Amino acid sequence: MALPSEKNYLSHIAFDSVIFGFSGQKLKILIMEYHNTGLYALPGGFVMHNEDLDLAVQRGLLERTGLDNIYLEQFHTFGNVERYKPEVMRNILQADGHAIDNDHWMLERFISVAYYALINSDKVETRPDQISDSLGWYNVEELPELILDHNTIVKTALKYLQLNLSIKPIGKNLLPNKFTMKELQQVHEAILGTPLRRTSFQRRMLGLDILERHEKRFNGKAHKAPYLYSFVE
Amino acid sequence: MALPSEKNYLSHIAFDSVIFGFSGQKLKILIMEYHNTGLYALPGGFVMHNEDLDLAVQRGLLERTGLDNIYLEQFHTFGNVERYKPEVMRNILQADGHAIDNDHWMLERFISVAYYALINSDKVETRPDQISDSLGWYNVEELPELILDHNTIVKTALKYLQLNLSIKPIGKNLLPNKFTMKELQQVHEAILGTPLRRTSFQRRMLGLDILERHEKRFNGKAHKAPYLYSFVE
DNA sequence: TTCCTATTGTCTCACTTCGTAACAATAATA
DNA sequence: TATTATTGTTACGAAGTGAGACAATAGGAA
Structure with a gap:
């Protein structure tokens, strides 16, 4: 797969999605594993120049999971300097077979807008165990270590999910x-x-x-x- | 005043602050008026390359209002394409006496992280009527028309303020x-x-x-x- | 001084909500 | 037909809320 080009995307801006699903007893989250690195991360992406932020997240969800028409809610934007670790991104890209210049735009600092998604068991056909080769469901309490601040993002997502439980149609979108x-x-x-x-x-x-x-x-x-x-x- | 340089700031990322104050009976907001244009806007700013997002907002508040150590809460990030109106920014900059290239970074699209601030009447010395030449207090219900989507940002801020009224120390920070x-x-x-x-x-x-x-x-x-x-x- | 008025602090009573337990209904099996 | 596990409903006391009544009181008026 070709690398995303700076020409197509806004620099310094990314998004990450915490995709919640419910299977029988436990709350689960979709986690990506980057091949050849053993690194785990939230599925995310970038915003195109002529694209609404919300639509970019929808598109990212569709591209990575094949899921369309999903309930999405923005909950926080993460912009600490500590989350800037260019060597992590370099490892991932290189493991995927790309040669990267030192001044490549994907090695710059990103501020990430985080969304949570709720997946109706209908759509996943009660098989929340594997969607694609590199995407897997994990219990919220038993997550692997994720890159950057993604574990913090998940914790924050859960906090907002709890907050919204009584004022937004959470159950409706998970069942x-x-x-x-x-x-x-x-x-x-x-x-x-x-x-x-x-x-x-x-x-x-x-x-x-x-x-x-x-x-x-x-x-x-x-x-x-x-x-x-x-x-x- | 010299223009902010692209070298210092992250491109495509801005922040806007909805600064609430309380005076006797009414909830008020700090609004900026750009000289020579008659344009009204929320005070905002940009994020430096080596600066946490939260700290950038604090710095912006200090630079524009002289207020330090203020209660701040991030509430939403606005990233619609419609909010991209380079001619507005060009007008503001030109009215301020700057000549702008067509490819100047401040004319590019920005995604804005919005915060609300609560100002304790102590600090404003019970005089929420004028802080500086171009900053003024306005009743929340009687705002002038603001640039871009800033009126929407204010409405959203108020919604989150109402939501947080029972779970965060709102009163403490306004009185x-x-x-x-x-x-x-x-x-x-x-x-x-x-x-x-x-x-x-x-x-x-x-x-x-x-x-x-x-x-x-x-x-x-x-x-x-x-x-x-x-x-x- | 005494009375008057506007505001503040508290109490009462009815109504609702919630935790808790008890009880009734029932689908399949032995 | 009796048994068992689960589900739907009801009863009751505790706690919280809306609405009104009442007492307390700081200063002005008589």
């Missing part, structure tokens, strides 16, 4: 269209990192008037079958 | 060290844009255990004198 109350509760518990009371949670959710009740889901277990719910538009 | 309960209530009302019940507000604030009660303040009026309060550290 399939229809889900049980228990699944919704597990999403909330995974995000908050604490157990919640079943009865209080159910009462509170139903009281919000944002859920529609559908048919029951019979799962072959020897007990009462739960109702399915969906978010009303 | 002098000692204040009455009524003054604190007026700050909250100005930020939220709605009246609040006096008794509920007082009960809620006292219940938070973050206020310390001091002596009364006698203001010469023919009624009971209110206690002064301060935030506990």
Whole structure:
């Protein structure tokens, strides 16, 4: 693959995406592994000269993961000097077979605008274990060491996700269209990192008037079958 | 004043500050007027190559307003293409007496990281009406038309300020060290844009255990004198 | 001095919300 | 038919909130 050219992208500006998915019990994140280096990083990219920042992030998501029409939320911009480590970028590019001049634009300092994405289990076809060769799902609590300040970015993303849990449609974007109350509760518990009371949670959710009740889901277990719910538009 | 040189600053990256102050009843914002153009804008600036983003904003605040040690909070980064209007920047620079090449770096597209600042009435010496020749306080609801997307930036800042009102020390940073309960209530009302019940507000604030009660303040009026309060550290 | 007025601090009462526990309903199996 | 695990609902006390009432009081008026 050819290197991105300075002619196409704004210098000094990058973006990184913290892509959250939910699989059964745990909150997961998509992590990239750069080949031949053993380096792990958040999927990111650069902004084209004639491209909105938000659209650049959407495009980056599509290019790297094939995912389109994903819920995205900007949460913070990271611009500390310590995050400038040109030797890391050089290693990655060289391991990928590129010869780099010392004054190459990708070796300059970048300020990174960070977004989090929420992936609906529908779209990943309940297989959040591998999307491509170099992209993998990792439990939020069991991340490998990431390059630069990417571990900090993930922590911050989680903080904002928790903050937004009660004011933005988080659950809606992490679950399939229809889900049980228990699944919704597990999403909330995974995000908050604490157990919640079943009865209080159910009462509170139903009281919000944002859920529609559908048919029951019979799962072959020897007990009462739960109702399915969906978010009303 | 000499133009900032590209050698000193990161290209394509700017910051803008929404500086909130509180004067008696109203929430105010510091607005810059560019001389000879009649253009109004938020005070902003650029990031030096070896400078943290947060520190650049602090420096910009100090340079433009003389204010040091101010509460700052990053809230959003604006990167739409529509905000790129080189002719505006060219007008401002030319009106200031600079001859500009067509490929001057300040005429390129910028992505702007926006911060809001909270100014304690102590520091402005209860005179939030004029700080310098080209900086003035304006009521949040009565802003002039600002350049680029700066009116949108202000609206967004206010939204985040409202969001943070209950989880960050907003009142502490907009009021002098000692204040009455009524003054604190007026700050909250100005930020939220709605009246609040006096008794509920007082009960809620006292219940938070973050206020310390001091002596009364006698203001010469023919009624009971209110206690002064301060935030506990 | 005494009364009056505007404001402040507190209390009460009804209503809602939440944690907690108990209870009823039920899908499949033994 | 009885059993079991899970789900949906209800009951009850604790805590918080809106709304109003009431007491306290600093200075001015009579």
